[in-house]
Amino acid sequence: MSESKRELIMNAALALFVERGFDGTTVPMISEKAGVGAGTIYRYFENKEALVNSLYQKYVGEFLEGLQDGYPRTSDDIREQFRYIAKQTIRYSKSNLSALLFVDSHTNGHYLDEASRDAYMKMRKFLCEFIEKGQKNKVIRPLPADALIAIIDGAFIALYKCIMAGEIEETPELLAGVEEACWDAIRIH
Structure with a gap:
């Protein structure tokens, strides 16, 4: 289950980074698109x-x-x-x-x-x-x-x-x- 959440985060981040760039993408945007809490992102990635x-x-x-x-x-x-x-x-x-x-x-x-x-x-x-x-x-x-x-x-x-x-x-x-x-x-x- 944890791997699927990591993949959800990575896929959401990929889509947002392509669409909005690094500076235009926030962690809350990634968590919303991935359907996970922002804290979940920090379990997998430091920042x-x-x-x-x-x-x-x-x-x-x-x-x-x-x-x-x-x-x-x-x-x-x-x-x-x-x-x-x-x-x-x-x-x-x-x-x-x-x-x-x-x-x-x-x-x-x-x-x-x-x-x-x-x-x-x-x-x-x-x-x-x-x-x-x-x-x-x-x-x-x-x-x-x-x-x-x-x-x-x-x-x-x-x-x-x-x-x-x-x-x-x-x-x-x-x-x-x-x-x-x-x-x-x-x-x-």
């Missing part, structure tokens, strides 16, 4: 910062695990590796869009602790290693890795916002086309 950091570490870790699981690390085919990263990003976006939006909007938060920053750096390192390998092989544009990651990240997040809003219909052809367009944006032509 709002501990809660946001738990969420951040959870979702960055899940996303990175999804990227790494089955990643063709030993392949020299940069295009194949990019296709895999895009496929896993799409898969994660479909089932965890709120988590991806949360991570995206909280990455530079002043309230993130060292463990959260370390989790982010592990994910960033994975993506930078991919970019740097592609640049070394003269397949990916010689721009800063963070700029290239932002191009890809921004495209997928904006796409899924449009899909969730009903502005664009998600089809396999659309996803394949967006993946190809993102590849075209970062590769050397």
